[in-house]
Amino acid sequence: MSSDSRQRILNVMGTFRPTFRDVAQSLTDIDLILVEESFERLLLDYDRVFSAMAIPACLWRRTGEIYKGNKEFADLINVPFDKLRDGQLCIYEIMAEDSIVNYWEKYGNIAFDPKQKAVLTSCLLNYQLQPDEEPPRKRKNIAMSCCFSFTVRRDKFNM
Template sequence: MDQFLDTSQLLGFMDLSGFGASATGLEYGVLGNMIQTTTPPPPPPLPATSQPESEKPSNKKRNSSTTSLQYRKRNKTPADVYEQVNQPFNYAQGFHYLIQYVRERMSSDDLMRISRALALFRPSFLALIMNLTEEDLVFMEKCVQRTLLEYEKLISFSGTPTVVWRRTGEICLVGKEFSLLTQWPRDTLLNTTTYIYELMDNGSAVEYWEKFSLHAFDSTDKTCTHSCILRTPTQKPVPCTFCFTIKRDIFDLPSVIVGNFLPLLS
């Protein structure tokens, strides 16, 4: 019976014209589309001799917007951030890719679990974004870029493999230790639009979204800890223990997530 969960009855689906900014309405609508699509056809089986992920014809061209590496090169000082950031970030595009990724790469059970996870935080998300204006969203993006400047310094002093990503999972910063751990070059991850769940196996990605949804809108900066399996460019598994902390902006929305990974050597 759970297989036919009608999430639209749990959450409702509202007219998106009531939002203060079109970008927030679009992001909310894409989340709704993900939640209400819980019975996709099973993904096609992968061939036995599939290419390594790093060599596959990439769907990274899906995002024509500015990459994280371009942001970092453009915004090197606080003055750069305040002067050059003049439009909101397109979060809807990231959630749209999540839908595409799950449908193509995961089972219907995994899709159901991720849909349930998104359903948990969607009402709280709606309450916070309903009245945000375009100017609010630009201000939020300035804050994100300003925060990343500070995190970039901190990561350079840390010896722990660290990644920072947005609420959609899009990677913003990569520490050199993470590249050593996973063999993913920093520029490869930042010069194309890459999502943290793309570097995990399916089970770890599903567990991440379930844990994220539980803490995305609680009142603390609680650190969530669990294990995960990362994948190298040649698809070699890297078992890790993994913790992440959700950082919120002035409007109490999840802004960036700071993740730390340590290899399990047993």
């Protein structure tokens, strides 16, 4: 990632980091446990949603780690379905650099604004090509243009 892109992302994070830090530091251990339990219930709710719809979808934490995805999403980016669980892959790992910056800028605009919760945007996704040649671990990416929306689900602390 270029230093300009990295700086733009850091600038965005700098706008919401103080608010996030203030709220996070005020949480008790019980609060943190309740937030995690709520997230686990959300994952269970989305099991039904993702299995009932035939469009690519995934759910990720505010840090970008994907914790649930459906088969259609795995097929879209050509990664094993199991890779879309437990934070093994981050949403920004599958986007082109300009799209990553755009995502963080849009996320920063709505992260702590309770009047906004969803964004419709476009991006370039990296479709993972599995090469037949050696070495087998080397992967090539093809950028694929797509539109997507993301919704910020706030917890009881409005985060």
